[in-house]
Amino acid sequence: MWGLSLQVSLQALKAFESAARQGSFKLAAEELSLTPTAISHHISNLESRLNVNLFHRLGRRISLTGTGIRLAKATSDGFRKIDSALEEVMKAGSSVRVTTTSSFAAMVLIPSQHEFEQANPDISMEISTGESVDSQSYIIPIRFGDVSVAEDADVIKSESFNVFGTYGMAPPSWSNEPITLFTTEWKNQSLPAPPLAAWLEKNGLDGSNIKLKKFDQELFGIQQAMAENGLVFCSTTLSKRLLKSNLLQQFETRSVKSDLCYYVPNKHSFETRSAIRFLNWIEYMLNQ
Amino acid sequence: MWGLSLQVSLQALKAFESAARQGSFKLAAEELSLTPTAISHHISNLESRLNVNLFHRLGRRISLTGTGIRLAKATSDGFRKIDSALEEVMKAGSSVRVTTTSSFAAMVLIPSQHEFEQANPDISMEISTGESVDSQSYIIPIRFGDVSVAEDADVIKSESFNVFGTYGMAPPSWSNEPITLFTTEWKNQSLPAPPLAAWLEKNGLDGSNIKLKKFDQELFGIQQAMAENGLVFCSTTLSKRLLKSNLLQQFETRSVKSDLCYYVPNKHSFETRSAIRFLNWIEYMLNQ
DNA sequence: AGTTTAGATGATTTAAACTCATCTACAAGT
DNA sequence: ACTTGTAGATGAGTTTAAATCATCTAAACT
Numbered sequence: 001m002w003g004l005s006l007q008v009s010l011q012a013l014k015a016f017e018s019a020a021r022q023g024s025f026k027l028a029a030e031e032l033s034l035t036p037t038a039i040s041h042h043i044s045n046l047e048s049r050l051n052v053n054l055f056h057r058l059g060r061r062i063s064l065t066g067t068g069i070r071l072a073k074a075t076s077d078g079f080r081k082i083d084s085a086l087e088e089v090m091k092a093g094s095s096v097r098v099t100t101t102s103s104f105a106a107m108v109l110i111p112s113q114h115e116f117e118q119a120n121p122d123i124s125m126e127i128s129t130g131e132s133v134d135s136q137s138y139i140i141p142i143r144f145g146d147v148s149v150a151e152d153a154d155v156i157k158s159e160s161f162n163v164f165g166t167y168g169m170a171p172p173s174w175s176n177e178p179i180t181l182f183t184t185e186w187k188n189q190s191l192p193a194p195p196l197a198a199w200l201e202k203n204g205l206d207g208s209n210i211k212l213k214k215f216d217q218e219l220f221g222i223q224q225a226m227a228e229n230g231l232v233f234c235s236t237t238l239s240k241r242l243l244k245s246n247l248l249q250q251f252e253t254r255s256v257k258s259d260l261c262y263y264v265p266n267k268h269s270f271e272t273r274s275a276i277r278f279l280n281w282i283e284y285m286l287n288q
Numbered sequence: 289m290w291g292l293s294l295q296v297s298l299q300a301l302k303a304f305e306s307a308a309r310q311g312s313f314k315l316a317a318e319e320l321s322l323t324p325t326a327i328s329h330h331i332s333n334l335e336s337r338l339n340v341n342l343f344h345r346l347g348r349r350i351s352l353t354g355t356g357i358r359l360a361k362a363t364s365d366g367f368r369k370i371d372s373a374l375e376e377v378m379k380a381g382s383s384v385r386v387t388t389t390s391s392f393a394a395m396v397l398i399p400s401q402h403e404f405e406q407a408n409p410d411i412s413m414e415i416s417t418g419e420s421v422d423s424q425s426y427i428i429p430i431r432f433g434d435v436s437v438a439e440d441a442d443v444i445k446s447e448s449f450n451v452f453g454t455y456g457m458a459p460p461s462w463s464n465e466p467i468t469l470f471t472t473e474w475k476n477q478s479l480p481a482p483p484l485a486a487w488l489e490k491n492g493l494d495g496s497n498i499k500l501k502k503f504d505q506e507l508f509g510i511q512q513a514m515a516e517n518g519l520v521f522c523s524t525t526l527s528k529r530l531l532k533s534n535l536l537q538q539f540e541t542r543s544v545k546s547d548l549c550y551y552v553p554n555k556h557s558f559e560t561r562s563a564i565r566f567l568n569w570i571e572y573m574l575n576q
Numbered sequence: 577a578g579t580t581t582a583g584a585t586g587a588t589t590t591a592a593a594c595t596c597a598t599c600t601a602c603a604a605g606t
Numbered sequence: 607a608c609t610t611g612t613a614g615a616t617g618a619g620t621t622t623a624a625a626t627c628a629t630c631t632a633a634a635c636t
Binding site: 312313314324325327328329332345347348349350 | 612613614615616
Binding site: 050 | 295298301302338339354355358359366370373376377378557562
């Protein structure tokens with residue numbers, strides 16, 4: 001296999017391809033960032049190795065010979081094929097494309113996007129949410145779901161829940177006055193609900209004076225709590241950054257584990273350097 | 289166009305393609321006549337330029353990554369395409385394939401085949417006759433036909449006719465005894481007949497004592513004349529070599545021009561070096 | 577006719593590609 | 607478990623292919 005083509009240089013073929021496509025050595029030279037001399041050498045080398053004239057030289061004007069046309073067609077097709085694959089691969093190597101829930105995107109991914117790109121200047125990060133073309137190659141989906149559904153190896157963060165309030169607000173008196181608590185009821189019925197009952201029990205509360213207001217995304221509950229100086233029962237992952245930046249605070253309550261987790265389906269199948277770096281980074285960040 | 293692939297070397301891609309196809313750097317090295325070191329360098333260079341791992345390294349065993357598989361597919365396809373075109377072109381450059389009538393082949397082409405290959409050691413000559421795949425690219429047809437049908441530029445030899453006999457035979461006495469003359473009646477009715485009448489007139493003969501025996505190919509008439517020590521009325525082109533080698537002789541008769549010629553349809557369209565050399569050679573040989 | 581432009585050609589320089597020597601890690605045989 | 611052999615990685619050194627520079631030619635356009 002590949003017996004004959006070993007005798008000709010691929011760079012010469014590339015030079016020929018470009019010159020053939022553009023009908024000019026000069027333009028080919030520009031395209032390939034070379035001098036016209038290099039193109040001329042390449043092509044005459046090619047012609048003598050193949051024992052064929054590829055161009056008619058009519059003084060300073062050139063045109064393809066019949067053989068030249070044939071060869072140009074094949075080389076153009078061949079290089080185009082290689083090139084587009086290369087393009088795809090390079091893009092995959094220099095960027096990560098992540099898709100996830102709007103809550104996770106808004107509260108975790110987007111705020112730390114800059115930090116990631118700072119730490120990995122050669123990788124650009126694209127974030128998308130919603131029903132995007134999910135299983136398209138090279139897009140990393142970060143799903144929120146039932147730990148029992150996800151493969152163990154795919155889990156990047158097991159969720160705990162707790163109650164948070166806006167920074168500076170007085171700790172609520174859990175037993176006396178009526179309390180409004182924002183929480184989440186997933187649109188997707190098959191997801192385990194937020195473990196509010198377990199949390200109440202763990203913290204020795206009966207919850208009779210708590211009035212729940214439910215949103216279908218945690219994000220909204222958190223925003224509402226911040227807007228109204230209220231309380232929200234949400235996952236520690238989403239609240240973490242707001243706690244750090246003193247926009248939310250935590251009280252003397254203890255968090256409870258849930259059956260929910262963030263996971264990346266077939267995590268191990270992402271093999272590009274950028275994907276691996278991203279996955280390592282986000283797993284470390286979430287669990288640190 | 290071709291923006292991205294400029295950053296990677298085609299030789300590295302070739303090394304990758306081979307290693308991917310064979311699953312081994314060592315085998316790739318053998319295929320490309322390189323050292324395994326060169327392959328290793330090429331591939332790691334490629335990987336770092338693309339920012340992707342193309343092979344899993346499990347100790348001394350390697351296997352393609354998902355990205356590697358994709359790229360290998362495209363590069364293999366691309367190179368295969370280029371390679372087969374190259375193969376075709378090289379073959380066209382190093383050989384001429386000629387198809388012609390059996391008479392011309394037997395009397396002119398085949399006898400001088402060796403001489404041509406001697407003079408052009410890098411070109412091999414293939415001769416075929418009959419209803420071969422005529423207009424296939426790169427095959428040169430030498431046709432025998434009406435000068436008024438052929439393009440002027442395509443004609444390589446205008447035919448003259450004369451009478452020849454075997455070497456050493458006594459000159460025939462044209463006017464007295466009955467004479468047997470071999471001549472040709474083409475199967476193809478649209479071809480101009482051999483100009484026997486014109487020849488008789490030019491040589492001041494009336495032909496009343498001449499008995500014609502007709503074959504449908506000149507070749508047969510010539511052979512028959514030689515076998516029977518007889519006379520043949522045939523084209524000067526076909527008899528030339530036999531005259532030179534003293535197998536036939538010519539008498540005091542004068543040759544006449546005919547409306548027949550040998551020509552190569554679209555002669556100018558044959559552009560490979562081998563074809564051009566062949567055409568120059570045969571035209572020179574026929575007209576010298 | 578003079579000027580400009582595209583390409584050819586040959587000598588020289590530069591940089592990419594290849595090899596050599598050395599090292600590591602696995603696999604197979606004892 | 608301890609050799610031995612094999613495949614590949616790595617870094618330094620060498621070679622050769624590929625690019626440039628300088629010069630020249632021929633056509634095209636003022």
